[in-house]
Amino acid sequence: MPTCDAEQLSPCDDSSDEDKASLLLDEIPSRLSWSRLNKSCFLRLPKTLILSALAILCIFVWALLQLGGLITEQDMRSSVASPVHGADVSITSCGTTSIQAHTAGCSFDMFSFGWYPPECTDSELYGESVDNLFARMAGRAAFIAHPDHEAAKYLPKNLTAIQPQPQPKDDVDATGIQNVDIIANFDHHLVACTYAWQKVQRAAVRRWPLDEWSSSLTLARQCGPDLLAKWRDQELQSSNKMRRLRVWYPKCGLSKEDLQRNLYAVLDGA
Structure with a gap:
């Protein structure tokens, strides 16, 4: 009778359907045990480590939001204001005439x-x-x-x-205008x-x-x-x-x- 790997059910396996079903049923307890092991390992992690990971995640999300807001504000300013109208720009003097x-x-x-x-x-x-x-x-x-x-x-x-x-004679400024x-x-x-x-x-x-x-x-x-x-x-x-x-x-x-x-x-x- 041909032999195949016990964990790989392929067309080369000519065993009966009952044998295949029995093999699958035998694997279920081991898979469930591995799942319980992963869960128990996670629960045994120090709470400080879990809280630290959550804090790092929150800080990362906050940084992304701040960066997005900064980029949006800069885009808005650049789209509505020209450089000449900056807050600290020196004002041109128009003189007196x-x-x-x-x-x-x-x-x-x-x-x-x-x-x-x-x-x-x-x-x-x-x-x-x-x-x-x-x-x-x-x-x-x-x-x-x-x-x-x-x-x-x-x-x-x-x-x-x-x-x-009518032009009043005294209506003249210092420049004569x-x-x-x-x-x-x-x-x-x-x-x-x-x-x-x-x-x-x-x-x-x-x-x-x-x-x-x-x-x-x-x-x-x-x-x-x-x-x-x-x-x-x-x-x-x-x-x-x-x-x-x-x-x-x-x-x-x-x-x-x-x-x-x-x-x-x-x-x-x-």
Whole structure:
């Protein structure tokens, strides 16, 4: 009769089915004994060793979570903020005249009528707000400017009506430039309000420097009622709601102390 290995049942085994069944039944106790042995060995391990292994596993999982969060935060910052707007970046000086500001690479903002360095310029939001003003005006002029005004050339031509205005003789600054007011309508003011609020929010989220105009609580307190009143009184578009604007150079990169002074000034004047 052919012989085969006792632990390997293969087609070469011509033993009867009863013999095969008997062989399998004989193996079961040994396998069960090995399983009990493994279990008993595990239970006999020192508890300190088991706890140490669990602690190492927990630390490893925690490290993975921290690493994943760090990578996500870095990706988010790199996707929403350009290097020029870092928290510790030095602020470009725009000078005290439009010529100096333009030469320094600063940008004129037609909503605040201020010159801003690159560190306080949100070009994407500014472009969206300009488009919004264009849509609201629907071909009407948003500004009335004197032809000799220093900021007239920085305003959109199709939003500006050039008209001569009376010029007081004493309305001249230290550089000899005539600071004639530019008149803006109420729609310009409303868009400027929404632009300022968004600019502050975006700067805070992206850790960009805050500027003196958009973070002003005085502006915020003025914008709130005006935006609400817009929907109650259509007469707000009349000439008595036109606003006079002058070119200035808002501070960029406010400190905590600057914001506190801003708050106290508003509270003292309330």
